[in-house]
Amino acid sequence: MNEPLLAAAGLIILTVAIGLIRILRGPDDVDRLMAVQLLGTGGIAALLLTAYATGVPGVDDVALGLALLAAFATMAFVNLLETDDDETELGETEP
Amino acid sequence: MIALVDLFSLAAIGAGVFFFFAGTVGLLRFPDSLTRLHALAKADNLGLGLVALGLLPRADTALAALKLIVIWALVLLSGASTAQLIGRALRRGRK
Numbered sequence: 084m085n086e087p088l089l090a091a092a093g094l095i096i097l098t099v100a101i102g103l104i105r106i107l108r109g110p111d112d113v114d115r116l117m118a119v120q121l122l123g124t125g126g127i128a129a130l131l132l133t134a135y136a137t138g139v140p141g142v143d144d145v146a147l148g149l150a151l152l153a154a155f156a157t158m159a160f161v162n163l164l165e166t167d168d169d170e171t172e173l174g175e176t177e178p
Numbered sequence: 179m180i181a182l183v184d185l186f187s188l189a190a191i192g193a194g195v196f197f198f199f200a201g202t203v204g205l206l207r208f209p210d211s212l213t214r215l216h217a218l219a220k221a222d223n224l225g226l227g228l229v230a231l232g233l234l235p236r237a238d239t240a241l242a243a244l245k246l247i248v249i250w251a252l253v254l255l256s257g258a259s260t261a262q263l264i265g266r267a268l269r270r271g272r273k
Contacts, residue, residue, distance in 0.1 A: 084184050091191045091229070095198050102202035105214075113211050113264060113272075117218045120260060121205060124222040124253060125198060128229045131249065132191070135233050143242070147249050154256030161263045164272040 088136035092129040099125030112164055116157060123153025183235045190232030198225035211268055215261055222257040226250060 102125075105118040127146045134142035201221015208214045230250040237243035 157260045
């Protein structure tokens with residue numbers, strides 16, 4: 084019963100790795116930010132699956148830690164998104 | 179005979195992997211940043227939620243099951259607030 088769990092973890096990692104292409108191709112920084120957040124969540128899911136597949140103690144605590152760090156990392160980087168050149172920060176943004 | 183419990187967890191984890199894949203495809207294929215944000219939020223919450231649901235019956239102690247729920251709730255909260263932050267940044271024209 085453990086092999087399907089590991090297979091699912093591998094599948095999730097593969098899927099997230101494909102999602103990282105958005106970082107290369109992403110027109111804006113916000114898309115790169117989203118890809119990193121998807122990587123965080125995919126990492127958590129894969130960690131949980133391997134924790135229950137291999138039974139190694141403490142791996143689900145790593146997933147809990149990653150859940151925290153991924154949230155804070157994304158929130159930290161959201162403020163660094165630079166504004167467009169033509170709009171002022173306080174002015175009316177495009178509709 | 180594969181116990182019904184294993185069947186349930188396999189089905190839930192399979193659905194979780196599917197939602198991760200759907201979210202990643204959405205992240206890559208959608209034309210606009212806001213629509214990608216929509217797809218990302220689905221993959222995050224639903225994919226991880228189904229994986230956690232699938233792993234629940236395999237948790238040996240109630241505490242481990244509670245930890246799974248806590249991880250998922252944490253990712254739900256952080257994902258929701260992060261999506262709001264990114265959406266607000268996009269609304270203000272910050273790419």
